[in-house]
Amino acid sequence: MFRKSSGKVLVTGAAGFIGSEFVRQAVARGYSVVVVDKLTYAGDLARLKSVADDVAFYKVDIADGKKLEEVFKKEKPRAVVHFAAESHVDRSILDDTEFIKTNIVGTQALVNVARKAGVEKFVHLSTDEVYGEIERGKFKEAFPLKPRSPYSASKASADLLVQAAAHTFDFPAVIVRPSNNYGPWQYPEKFIPVIIYKALNYQPVPVYAQGLNVREWLHISDCAAAILKVLEQGKVGDIYNIGSGDERKNIDLVRIILKMLGRPETLISFVKDRLGHDWRYALDSRKIREDLAWSPKIGVEQGMARTVAWYCEHLPWVKGKVVALERYWKKVYRSA
Ligand SMILES: NC(=O)c1ccc[n+]([C@@H]2O[C@H](COP(=O)([O-])OP(=O)(O)OC[C@H]3O[C@@H](n4cnc5c(N)ncnc54)[C@H](O)[C@@H]3O)[C@@H](O)[C@H]2O)c1
Numbered sequence: 379m380f381r382k383s384s385g386k387v388l389v390t391g392a393a394g395f396i397g398s399e400f401v402r403q404a405v406a407r408g409y410s411v412v413v414v415d416k417l418t419y420a421g422d423l424a425r426l427k428s429v430a431d432d433v434a435f436y437k438v439d440i441a442d443g444k445k446l447e448e449v450f451k452k453e454k455p456r457a458v459v460h461f462a463a464e465s466h467v468d469r470s471i472l473d474d475t476e477f478i479k480t481n482i483v484g485t486q487a488l489v490n491v492a493r494k495a496g497v498e499k500f501v502h503l504s505t506d507e508v509y510g511e512i513e514r515g516k517f518k519e520a521f522p523l524k525p526r527s528p529y530s531a532s533k534a535s536a537d538l539l540v541q542a543a544a545h546t547f548d549f550p551a552v553i554v555r556p557s558n559n560y561g562p563w564q565y566p567e568k569f570i571p572v573i574i575y576k577a578l579n580y581q582p583v584p585v586y587a588q589g590l591n592v593r594e595w596l597h598i599s600d601c602a603a604a605i606l607k608v609l610e611q612g613k614v615g616d617i618y619n620i621g622s623g624d625e626r627k628n629i630d631l632v633r634i635i636l637k638m639l640g641r642p643e644t645l646i647s648f649v650k651d652r653l654g655h656d657w658r659y660a661l662d663s664r665k666i667r668e669d670l671a672w673s674p675k676i677g678v679e680q681g682m683a684r685t686v687a688w689y690c691e692h693l694p695w696v697k698g699k700v701v702a703l704e705r706y707w708k709k710v711y712r713s714a
Contacts, residue, residue, distance in 0.1 A: 380499050380610050385456030387609070388412040388449070390440055390488065391421070392433075395564045396503070396556075397461035398425035400602040405429045407606065412453045414438050414446070415462065418476075419702070424695065425563045440484035443491055450495040457499040458492045459609060460485065463533070466567055467507075470529035471653050472710065481532035482539070489543045489551075500540070500551045501609050506594070506621065508534040508555065511656035518662045519555070519617040526654055544615055552612040554605055556620040557661050560681065561598035562688040566699050570682075573632055574689045575696055577639050582647035589629025589648065592658040596622040597681040600674040607670045621661030622674045634679065638686050 387404060391397040393415040401411055411433045415421050426433065434453060438445045440462050462484065464470065464477045485502070492500050509517040510524030523538070525531040543549035560570045576583045604620045612618060629646075636643055666672045676684075689696055 380457055382408045382410070384498060386410045386412055386453055387457045387459060388414060388453065388455035389459045389461065390414045391460070391462030391503075393417055393421035393423050393425055394461060394465070395420075395425075395561075396559055396598050396601060397459075398563060399561065399598045400459060400461070400605055401426060401433060402429055403599075403602045403606055405432045412436070412449070412455055414440065414449060416440070416480075418464070419706070420465065420565050439480075440488045441479055443487040446488060446491040450491055455495070456497060457501070457609060458488070458497055459501045459503075459605065460488060461503045462488075463503070465529070467527050467529045468567075468652065470527060470532070474528040474532070477528055477532040481529075482535045485536040486539050489540060489549065493543060493547055493549050498550060499609060499612075499614065500549065501605060501612065502536070502540045502551055502553045503605075504537050504553050504555045504617075505530065505533050506555050506557045506619070506659045506661050507656065508537055509659070511658055512660060513658060516660045516662035517619065519619055519665060526656055550614040552608055552614055553617040554608050554612075554620055555617065555661070556601050556604070557594035557596050557622065557659060559596050559598045559601050561685055562692070564598075566696050567703055569628070570631070570635070570685065571689060571696065573635050574639070574686055575700060577636055577641045577645060578690070578693075580641065580645065583632060583636070583645045584647055584649045585628060585632055586649060586655060587651035589627060589632060589646075591628050591655060592625050592660070593628065594621045594623065594625050594660055595631070595678050595681075596620065596624075596674065597676040600676055603675075604666060604670075604672045607672050608666070611670050613669070618666040618670070619661040619663045620666055620672075621663040622678070623663065624678045625658075625660055626678060631678075631682070634682055635686060638683060
């Protein structure tokens with residue numbers, strides 16, 4: 379059992395969407411937290427503002443083993459929770475370079491440093507996408523990895539490296555595989571914030587193909603609580619799926635959000651499908667529910683209403699990101 383008295387927890391990628399929620403919950407629980415983040419376009423310390431005085435922050439690339447070693451020597455963390463990753467599928471299709479560097483090379487560098495430092499626990503953030511797609515039924519933890527995008531292939535590679543370290547060196551790793559997260563602070567290139575922002579501004583709301591792809595939606599607050607449980611009670615060597623069980627077609631979710639914002643469905647604009655778009659993900663999450671007594675607390679309608687309200691209250695933050703994104707895509711298309 380890992381607890382706050384066991385020592386410091388080093389969290390990578392904590393300036394990102396899920397990592398920052400995890401840190402907020404860990405600090406509230408009394409943990410001493412060290413944050414390592416490269417602050418890529420997806421990282422933003424604004425997400426950690428409410429806990430800025432409670433965490434030690436290091437702007438470090440996880441692929442830089444030397445710098446990581448210095449942080450470990452100085453802070454002596456007893457556990458690591460590894461969120462840092464390139465996380466956007468569309469970007470991985472366009473250019474996989476950073477995905478290989480961070481998700482594979484970076485994970486291995488971090489594992490090596492954490493192993494040599496003798497940490498008690500290493501929680502690795504994987505994803506439901508490593509299983510590939512599934513038409514019927516649900517992915518169990520023992521299912522084979524069949525990733526289908528450069529993003530999910532890089533995440534699956536990281537899983538295998540973490541498992542190899544566990545097998546070869548008795549590295550105390552636990553892997554978690556959450557389903558699609560939503561909630562406050564998500565970068566507005568991802569599905570839910572894109573819909574909200576476009577709808578708010580009466581702009582066409584882009585939906586891939588006919589919007590029939592199915593995802594299992596999990597509020598970040600529930601996801602972070604599950605990861606905290608795994609840090610404290612998860613069995614070393616095990617894998618835990620983390621899903622809400624609440625599956626929705628993309629188009630149905632878009633309709634819910636438009637209704638919440640009082641916007642017409644005529645804003646929906648079907649666009650050319652993502653290359654290799656996975657049809658459906660669905661997790662069998664009985665293991666974490668039964669072994670660790672975790673269950674999600676926030677249903678999709680309630681969570682979506684809170685999320686929509688959060689984006690309405692934080693429009694300047696969202697607008698700033700959207701402007702930066704538009705600049706990025708213009709540059710990409712100009713050089714194509
Ligand atoms: N968002 C989801 O729905 C979801 C679902 C399942 C699993 N995951 C996994 O959870 C983790 C967190 O996802 P997220 O949505 O919060 O991601 P995010 O893109 O919001 O945040 C990623 C964070 O990692 C940092 N980072 C990137 N490269 C780095 C590097 N080389 N060194 C140090 N820091 C670096 C970024 O600056 C950012 O703060 C990822 O591993 C992702 O694969 C996400």
